[in-house]
Amino acid sequence: MPVKKINPNSKPIPLIIITGFLGSGKTTFLNNILNSLRLKKIGLIINEFGEINVDAELINMEGDSEISEINNGSIFCSCLSGSFINTLAKYQDLDLDYIFVESSGMSRPISLDKILDSLNTLTEQSFNYSGMICIVDALNINNLLKSVNSVKEQIAYSDLILINKTDLVDAKDIENAVVNIKMINEHAKIVETSFAKIDINLLENLSNINDLKSVRLDDNLSSENIIPENFLLKFEKEIKEQELEFFLNQIKNNIYRIKGFVKIKGGKTALVNSSRKEVEWSLVDNKEIKDSKLVVFAENKADISVPSSWK
Known part of the structure; x- marks a missing residue:
């Protein structure tokens, strides 16, 4: 109706x-x-x-x-x-x-x-x-x-x-x-x-x-179509800015996208907004979070994990 x-x-x-x-x-x-x-x-x-x-x-x-x-x-x-x-x-x-x-x-x-x-x-x-x-x-x-x-x-x-x-x-x-x-x-x-x-x-x-x-796409579609996996990384511990930078550089070639908020030592919060081959994050004001949460899109979930010391 x-x-x-x-x-x-x-x-x-x-x-x-x-x-x-x-x-x-x-x-x-x-x-x-x-x-x-x-x-x-x-x-x-x-x-x-x-x-x-x-x-x-x-x-x-x-x-x-x-x-x-x-x-x-x-x-x-x-x-x-x-x-x-x-x-x-x-x-x-x-x-x-x-x-x-x-x-x-x-x-x-x-x-x-x-x-x-x-x-x-x-x-x-x-x-x-x-x-x-x-x-x-x-x-x-x-x-x-x-x-x-x-x-x-x-x-x-x-x-x-x-x-x-x-x-x-x-x-x-x-x-x-x-x-x-x-x-x-x-x-x-x-x-x-x-x-x-x-x-x-x-x-x-x-x-x-x-x-x-x-619209017809049959001739242009790949037979080896990749569908990235989507998953969430979550941890409670506050980490150093250098640790976050190192982690993002370590995984940048294995992800399509990673974004979210991370607790940084000193009561600070980082916004992560990185994509393949690029590392991008910044500190944000007036953003309080209970846990760090990062949404990840990657070809293989098994390739991406946070250090055990962060958990």
Whole structure:
């Protein structure tokens, strides 16, 4: 049964979906967008594949904008798509200027057309699907395309593709990335960037170029598809900053993503936000935690464990 609109004459709300593999820069991108649109009223849905949503705590929301979290799976999976649709439906009468959805890094948007059909039926066309933006990591994209099918699917369904972190690679790597992306999706606009920065006018001109029902990927999918394991590292002991740095450097080539909060000696808290080949962490203010918790995505769970002295 459709959800009746309080204001049936209101314009449909632009709906933009953000995809990108683990560590590509989706949260940084969203914070840049939110800063540029700080005078607008924004709805935001953060989807996390694991049970803990660290990204939601990293989003800088201002004013009367709205944020919701959907955890423990992908919004495109049948197990969560209903929750996703219902969450969006609750936003329809909030007089928003935009709704952004950050999908999980492991998301596979093959069911997007069915989700949009259900959403339009439920809300009587309250939303205007503007398109999908995919953020890829220039440092890792060429290797990921050889083995992780979800990355290819995210690219295939997107209308704008940002090659992020171009400051970390040379021109040949970027050129190869462009060629590989165009082999999967020749219609999408490709923009090179660093620190996930874009011209905000790209959102105004974003157009849904994909016929979602006709996307075909069979020829591009790898027979050796890798599905990273997702697990939680938890420990109570406060550790030294040097210990954390050493640990992250030790595992950086064996993980796709590690993020969370760690108790540091002296009553301090560290935010860990690292991805493959990159170590990134910083001390944060006004963040009290009972236990250290790190969400990890890795090819092999057996390769990653915290030192026994931390437990």
